[in-house]
Amino acid sequence: MNKNLKDQLKQIISEELDVNLKLNEISEDISLFEDGLGLDSVAIVEFICLIEDRYRFQFSDEELAMGPFKNLITLSELIAKKITTDIS
């Protein structure tokens, strides 16, 4: 499921964010921010809104932290946990 999630997140970044990144340019283990994919605050907020809309949950304030938002691996882990928690 996690792999699927990571691919979905990559797709959101390449197709729905205005960041000019192709699918094959997005590595799941590099930073989302300036030292990696280069998402700025505008793109990150857009990304968060798209994820929340797509998976129908809201990140808590504590979850909006550099740990979970380190890269697509950590982010997909958090999303998977939230989806599972919501279903259960």
Added chain:
Amino acid sequence: MSELTIDQMFALPEVQENILTDGKLICRYADIYEFFNCIAYLLDAKGVHPHECLSLECNNNVATALLLLFLLKTGRSFLLLPHRVEKGGGKPVIPSFCRCHIMFQPMQAENLEQLGSAPDQYMSFKINPQYRKNAGGLQSQKVYLRTSGSTGSSKIVVHSHRTLLQNAMNCVDRYDLAAEDRVFIPVPIFHMYGFGAALLPAVLIGASIDLLNDTNIIKYRERERQFNPNVAVLTPTLCEMLLKLKRKRSEEYKYVITSGQQIKSAVFRQFDVDFGPLINQYGSTEMGAIAGCKPTDSIDERMSSIGDPMNGVELHVDSDRFSDTEKPNIGELKCKHAYGFEGYVDDNHRWSERNKASVWYSTGDLAAIHDDGKIKILGRCDNSINRSGFLILLDDIESAIESLAQVAEACVIVSEGETIRGRKISAFCVLKSNENFNPKSLRDTCSQVLPKYAVPDNIFVYQSLPVLPSGKIDRKTLIKKAEEKDLAYNYNKEEE
């Protein structure tokens, strides 16, 4: 009145436990002198002479802040530069009058003892190969800042320590900043805004300070929860992103300062509700803080005016250039600032322009003066033209076009050539997704929201607009593009 010094509060008992932090390191005001001693020893060991000018690549961290405070305390001259300034290549940004260049490495120290005992592990020194001894007129107690260059080539602005500190004290007084305040600074301290209007005022009053480096919205929220600030100094984009996240804080800010481009009124109002009083400070690299509303002013006042001039500042709206338009209360904003800059120097420290506090300085901003004497900034003078006898603000045309359902973003520029109405104007638009480009209908729709004389002569559609490193739209590139495409790809009225 006795002269201000950067350490005027350091010894007071009530600020001893107040801190400077960057999330990793915490330095109490009580410990600052200890670090000054370490830095003095290090500079001496590196052969840095007290009378030479240093160039510094600034990070928003405790080590950089302490070095800056030390240089101010000891009357040394220095130039502020962004981190990794040389990475981009191109023309050297370190002028020939700076012999020694200091860079800050990623912070390895985990506590103050480590920071103090081995400062050369996080500060590296490089001798500027372009250095020229005896560069003209170099003096002590100066701070040099490079302008962003978004409205021309980058210039070196000269401030004196004395006026810079007075300028910062103006901010303390205007916003009623107090030692018990906790000031969050996520804007870069190599800019006048972060340095002169955020860091220095907070240090002058002995407030606690949190410096955030390489700011992004996630880092911001994380550190905001940890530091729990009651004052923040932000950019308009950060304000907007905080709102878009739709997460309120449990406590309101005492106030939030922003500066730069105008904030849309809906955003301004919502920010006030969700986060606390927002103040759009008016200032520049050259003049520092020029004017600002008080946090206690009504929201309408804070939205519609730049507030009263700071102490030592006089403002005047000069409508001479615009006298043939129908708006007599509009003109270029000029100011006299007792604590403004001294002038511009070139890379060899030759003065290219001197500023005098007694002479009106042209801000380049277009302003309107209301009947009650309050001043509102309308945009840049360069972004306004006279067509058919009417003063047109390009910003107004952009807002009108952006109000159309089809348009996501618009930028309007004055391009080469004349039409019957006056100088030609072109609009560059980014359409909302799924909108088909139809230049005629788009231009026709513009006529619904704009008077005839303000409808752009050309409309171009782009996927996205080019931006400068500062995030502002690159108008120069658009002007070039308009000229290139003028004949090949446009819709203009004469062709109808």
